[in-house]
Amino acid sequence: MRNRQATQLIFELSRPGRRAVRLPECDVPEQPLEELVPSRHLAGEPPPLPEVTEPEVVRHFTNLSTLNMSVDTHFYPLGSCTMKYNPKRNEAMASLPGIVDLHPYQPDETAQGMLALLFALQEMLAEISGLPAVSLQPAAGAHGELTALMVAAAHFRNRGEERPRVLVPDSAHGTNPASAKMAGMQAITVRSTSDGFVDLEDLEEKLDERVAVFMMTNPNTLGRFDGQIVRIAELVHERGGLIYLDGANMNAILGKTRPGDFGADMMHFNPHKTFSGPHGGGGPGAGPICVTRELDPYLPRPIVRSDGERYWLEHSSERSIGRVRSFFGNVGVLVRAYCYILSYGGEGLRRVAEHAVLNANYLLSRVKHFLPVPQGDRCMHEFVASATPLKQQKGLKQPAMDVAKRLLDFGFHAPTVYFPLTVPEAMMIEPTETESRETLDAFAQTLFRITDEPAELLREAPHTTWISRPDEVRAARQPVLKWEPTRDATGDAQR
Amino acid sequence: MYLYETEEDVREMLEAIGVASVEDLFAQIPPAVRLERPLEIPGPLGELELQRHMRTLADTNVSPSSVPCFLGAGAYDHFIPEVVNHVASRSEFYTSYTPYQPEVSQGNLQATFEYQTLICQLTGMDVSNASLYEGGSATAEAVLMTMSQTRRYGRVVLLRSVHPEYRQIVATYVRGLKARCVEVGWGESGAADPERVAAELDDQTACLVVQHPNFFGGLEEVEALAEVAHARGVQVVHIFDPISLGILRRPGEWGADLAVAEGQVLGTPLQYGGPYLGILACRERFLRRLPGRLSGQTVDRRGRRCWVLTLQTREQHIRREKATSNICTNQGLFALRAAVYLSLMGPSGLQEVARQCVQKTAYARESITAEGRYELLFAGPTFKEFAVRDRQGDVRGALEQAREEGILAGLPLESWYPELADGMLVAVTEKRTRAEIDRWAAALHR
Structure with a gap:
């Protein structure tokens, strides 16, 4: 309380x-x-x-802490973030002495248990992705994207090819184009069709010998699996490019299909999403990447190697891009992912994907009766509804925002809103597999009730939270980014 | 296990959806690319089996909780008060995410605002962000900030006494931008000679990267370095050790333009290298180029003081390729740990930790060099780390011997610095006792 x-x-x-x-x-x-x-x-x-x-x-x-909503206390259907239950046993395992206290520069002989674990995780991720070479170094999904683009750049440099461009669908996560820029490449936007799929014509037009990588999220950010993937892979590969898969949505396809099998050359995992690492109020994550064998020499080092008995860190490769962070990687997150994967096993992971997709489709079947879902009535692990009709019905200027805020009053975290950018008044809903049908029913009923409420109630929501509708314009125009003794008086006066 | 899979539920849900089987929901995936076999992954393991398995793995490792650890080089075995673990294990902190909905994230937002303030108090800088991944990539982000700020994309000058991995990371990050990384070696005492550094700075140089205390624990003549850099319009990126600021002058006082650090020392366990905490603080003029999240104070519609994510137009989810960085997920939980740690320590606690590091390091330095086999590689003053040379040229043998006696005694320097082939690096934190240091010195002499 x-x-x-x-x-x-x-x-x-x-x-x-x-x-x-x-x-x-x-x-x-x-x-x-x-x-x-x-x-x-x-x-x-x-x-x-x-x-x-x-x-x-x-x-x-x-x-x-009591001012936060969290997965342990509330349904948290934040689309694209896979806010699933974080198993407590994994927290305990990652905190064992002999795991939590190892120094990153201990000699390999004194860390054989840890190296065995990390080696096994490399193999697991290779099997799940269908891509055999793995680097556990990147610290987050976006960091994995950047690393993979650097790998691609090194690959083309080595082949003497000048390929400065990266193609990114307009529905992609913002990290994709931002990573391209950081890698010193130019991001070019590819259109999506109204179904949210890659516009093949636009792709073909932009796909020339200057393109290094096509970055793709599949299932995409609209929660649809783009079945054109085989054709897309053919096109990109014919023109000498590589396909990068943004693995943010892997929860939908674990054990059902593998990026390496549908044409991806590189991808990252988000273990804090797919493999249940807790999100920590904004991090830590991890962003291990998997690539084809051909790209292995370019991966950052170290990588764990084994002869079946001993394990060691391989520190150098002549063609490696170098390093993207210090020490080995976000090991604490990786240990949790390892525990999670082992707890389920191969067959269990497939069931995770099935239940994630089942829950999302079930919720979609409830919601579509009162909010349009432009991409149709099937989805993978998440779907994007649009609150646009409420603009006219209720005269709301930002209905997705208003509905999101009103949900908080009923004890639900809001979905991701205003993303993807291709859907007006987007509400991206990802229930995950660790929610019960009763929770999904209650959420759908609440959402329905909200769409029926008077506009005033929505416009000023939330009504029951500690604060409501903070003045974001003021925060940006007169930034106060730290406490200072002199500011105390004004701060105090407002309490 | 964590699924709701009664047959009845599944049947009814499928009915509501209007499909016959779960498989039908995957019809979007072309049959040609379906995986028709189970994943070849061991398991499933129940909780008890998982515990057994993990304990076996953990026991195979030599744990620095049970043997004295003199390893450092950017990751240190400092004392962590239990309150830090307690707060960070509150579910409401660790199972929440980025505060996109400020109304139900005031806990995270206020804690982040307090973290930003504490980092500014610690460093004497104007602004801190909400955290980056770790010290190395934070250094690279700082370097990129100086390039866009100065519009000098040609050259980055780093002291060779900067952590070797950090130098590699900077080189990796700026490679795509075609900038050149230039290294400047150390002088007689171990500190860089400002005149030699000055000779490497030109009008295309964006920044000078200085670690102080440096990779070998030594102190750099930072003020003189800042002077020669600023005279040429070169920005100074200072990599600091947060613990050292219990006694050393703050970067904000001697003229650093950006201050970055590995924040692991502020209450985060070693964890074989991560997740850690990237600290980045800067002068006001860099604010619009700062990567990562920022928590800012404002008022809500009823006039109540509160906090929101602010200045988001710098960020990737709004600006896409025009963002200052691609960073999205940061290290919120470790920023929280740092905030709790610094609150617990306060000025006197942090000063005491730093003071004990210096005293114990001095004691260890004298113990190891007393008998003549080892000599200091650098004569200058050091903080909590120092480098020695084995006159017998058998660093690896000595370290191996100490390990057999149950001591993680130091790090050979050769793989990073071929010119220091007989050298090793030793770290002594406040946690080491006199008895441990005596045992350590004796073990290295067998």
Whole structure:
């Protein structure tokens, strides 16, 4: 239950002289600090951090936590983010001594258990993707995209081909074109048809010898599997390009089809989505990539290798792009993914995809009666409804936003709204496989009830949350990005 | 296990959808590319079997919780107060996501705002973002910021005493942009000579990347370096150790333009290298080029103080290819850990951790060099790490010997620095005791 008194910032709780941590006395003979560190390097004072006690810190952050919706407390159908249940056993396994405390530069002989785990995970991801070469290094999906584009660039450089372009469908995640730019390439947009599929004509027109990679999300961001994929792969490969698969939507196709089998040359996984790693309020994720054997030499190193008995890190490859982050990778996230995959096994993963798709289609069958779903009445793991009719019916300017906000009043997290950009007033709904039919029914009923409510109720929603409709324009025009003692008065006055 | 699969449910749901079988829902996938066999993956394992399996794997590793760890090089075995674990294991934090709906994410948004403030207090910089992946890629992002800010795309100058992996990452990131990375070596004491550095800076140089304390634990003459850089319009990217700022001058005070760090030391366990926390703070003028999320203060429609994601027009989900970076998912949970850690430590706690690191490092440095087999590679002052050379030329043998005695004693430098073939790098945090340091020094002398 929310403590309504607890509205202060940690800095406002600070009182001089309070402290929470006491270290043991220093047990080595001490020397005057100025003899060890020349005074020109020393600060006059330690940094002006808050001074608080341990009970205050605990109460402060615990109260903050109660202001969040989360998967453990609420249905969280945030499309494209796969907010499935995060198994507690995986948290415990990733926190075992011997796992959570290993130093990244321990000698390989002292980390054989960890290397065995990571080697097995490489093999699992290769099997699930149908692409044999794996790098576990990238730290997030977008980081995986960037890494793979660098791999592609190195591949073409090695072949002496000048291919500066990357093709990206207009329905793609924003990370795709942003990654292309960071890799020093030019992102060119390919149109989608009204069904949300790749416009083959437009693709053919733009596909020339300057194109390195076609980045594709399949199932796409509209929750549809693009069956033209075989033809698309032929076209791209004929012209010497590579296909990158954005693996954000792998939850829909685990064990049903494999990117490597439908023509992808490179892809990333989002273990925090597909393999249940908790999202951590914004991260960590991980973004392991899988590529064809031909592209293996370009992958970042290290990669775990094995002769069947011992495991070791292979640190160099002459043609490797180098490194995209320090140390091995987001191992904590990878350990959870490993536990998740093992818990299900191959057959179980297929059932995960089936239930994700079943739940999404079931919810779609409920929702389509009162909100249009432009892409039809079948989907994979998610679907995109449009709130456009409410514009006319109720005179709402931003109906998707208003419905999203009103859902919060009923204890549901909102779907992803205004994405993909190709659907007006988009509401992207991904229920995941770990929700019951009763939850889906309750959500659909609530959504229906909301579409029937008076406009005023929606326009000012949410009504029951701690805050409502923050002034985002003010936040952007007069940015206040940190607390400062002088700002205290105005902040206080508003409480 | 985590599925609702009673036959009745499935049948009724299929009926409502209007299909005969679950398979029909996959009709969108062309038969030619269907996988017609089960995935060849071991399992399924029940919880008890998974526990057994994982414990077996964990026990095969040598765990730094049970043996003294003198390994550092960017990842350190610091003390983590239990409150950090407690807060980070609140479900409402770790099972939520990016606060797209501020009304039901005030916990994350306020914690992020507090994190940003704490990083500014720590560094003396104007602005901090909500976090990046880890120190290395944060350094690369900072370098890219200086390139777009100065419109100098030709050259990036890095001290050779910057973490070797960070230098590799920067090189990987700027390769597509066709910029040149130039390295400048160290002087006699281990610190870079500002005059030598100045000679490498030209009007196409976007930035100078300085790690201080550097990869070998040594202190750089940062003020002099900033002076020669700024005289040529070159921005200074400072890679700092957050713990060191308990006693060292803050980057904001001596003139760094951007400050980046590996935030693992602020309450995140070692985890074999990640996930960690990329800290990036900068001067106000870089704000519009800052990558990643930002939490900003505002008021809601009833006038109540609150926080939202702000300045999102810098970001990929709005700007696509015109964004300042492709970053989407960051390290929210580890920014939270850092916020809790810094709140718990406060000024006096952080100062004490830093002070003990310096004292214990000095003690270890003197112990190991007392007998003559090892000599310091660099004579200059160090913070919590130092490099020594084995006059007998058998670093690997010595480390192997120490390992047999149950000590992770140090890192051979040769693979990163061929010129330091007989060298090793040793880190001593506040967690090491005098007894452990004595055992360590003895083990390296057998």
